[in-house]
C-alpha cells in the first residue's frame with residue numbers, strides 16, 4: 026500500500042489533533058487510500074518538538090520548518106502553528122511540491138490568504154493538493170443537511186442563522202496568549218471561531234455577498250502569557266503577572282446576505298458562560314427547516330413543511346452507519362463520533378484527495394473566501410454600513 030511521509034509543523038493542540046487524525050485514519054477507513062507515516066515533527070520550541078517526537082511517534086524532530094521543506098522524503102505537510110506563520114510555511118511547502126493541510130483561519134492577513142490561494146492554484150496544476158482545516162463541514166449531520174439542500178428537499182433557502190459560542194475567554198484572568206494578539210492571530214473571535222461558521226454557512230447556502238456587523242472587545246487587558254502553547258483559559262494568572270492590552274475582538278455579530286438571495290445572521294463569542302463549543306446552524310427553506318448543535322453533533326433536527334398539521338415539528342435524526350462516513354467510523358447505530366473521529370474524517374478526505382488527485386472541498390481558495398468575508402465584517406464594524414465581500 027502507498028505510504029505518504031508526513032512533516033508536521035506546530036506541536037500544540039492542533040498538532041495533536043492532526044496526529045490523531047493521521048494515525049486513526051487507516052484504522053477506521055480500510056482499505057485506506059494510503060498510509061500516513063509520522064516522519065518529522067517541528068516546533069519552534071525545541072523542548073516541545075523533542076517531547077512531541079516521543080509522544081506522537083515521529084522518526085525525527087526539528088525546530089526549523091525548512092528541514093521539512095528541504096527533505097525530499099516528505100510528501101505531506103501539516104501546518105498547525107499560530108496564524109501568522111501559516112503563509113510562509115504553506116507557500117514554501119507548496120513550492121517544494123508537497124501536499125499541504127493548513128489549519129484555519131488560512132492566514133492572519135487577507136494579503137497572506139490571497140498569496141496562499143495563488144500559490145495553491147499554481148501548485149494545483151502540478152497535481153499538488155491544498156486543504157484548509159475547516160473540519161466542521163464534515164460532521165455527518167451537516168453533510169446530511171447539505172444533501173437535503175442539494176436534492177431540494179428543503180426548497181428554496183430563505184434564512185441561515187449560525188452561532189459559535191464558547192466561554193473560555195470570559196474570565197479576565199485567562200492569560201493573554203497568542204490568540205489575543207493581532208500581530209500573531211490577525212483577529213480574535215472572528216478568525217478563531219466565527220470563521221468556522223462562515224465556512225459552514227457558505228458550504229450550505231453558497232457565497233456570502235454582503236455583511237453588516239458589530240465587533241466588541243469586553244476585556245481590554247489580560248495577564249501576559251510568555252510563549253508556549255495556548256492553554257485556552259485552563260490556567261488563570263494572578264494580579265502579580267504584568268498585564269498588556271488586548272487588541273482583538275471578543276465578540277462579533279453580523280447580518281449576512283447570500284448571493285442566492287437568502288439572508289441570515291452569525292454570532293460568535295468566546296465570552297459566553299455556559300456555552301462550550303456551541304456551534305449552531307438553523308436553516309429555513311420553503312419546504313422545511315433544519316437545526317444542528319455541535320454539542321449534540323450526532324443529531325440533525327429536521328422539520329418538513331408537508332407533514333400533516335397535527336404532526337409537523339422538528340424530529341431528530343441520529344447519524345450513524347446509514348450516513349456519511351458511518352460505515353467506516355462505527356457501524357453500530359448510537360456509538361457516535363466526537364472531535365477525534367472528525368479530525369480522522371478530515372485526514373481521510375485529505376489523503377484521498379492526494380491519491381485520487383482531486384482537490385478537496387476546502388482547498389485554499391475556499392479558506393481565502395472565508396477570509397474575504399472576515400475582511401468585510403471588519404470593514405463594516407468600522408463604517409457601520411453594509412459592506413460587499415470583495416473577491417480578488
Ligand SMILES: NC(=O)c1ccc[n+]([C@@H]2O[C@H](COP(=O)([O-])OP(=O)(O)OC[C@H]3O[C@@H](n4cnc5c(N)ncnc54)[C@H](O)[C@@H]3O)[C@@H](O)[C@H]2O)c1
Pocket residue numbers: 034035036037038039040067068069070073090105106107108110128129130158159160217253254255256
Ligand atoms: N480546526 C480547529 O478546530 C482548530 C482548533 C484549534 C486551533 N486551530 C488552529 O490551529 C492553529 C494552531 O493552534 P493551536 O491551538 O494548536 O496552538 P497552540 O498554541 O496549542 O500550538 C501552537 C504551537 O506552534 C508552535 N509554533 C509557533 N510558531 C511556530 C513556528 N514558526 N514554527 C514552528 N512551530 C511554531 C508553538 O511553539 C506551539 O507549540 C491555529 O491556526 C489555530 O487557529 C484550529
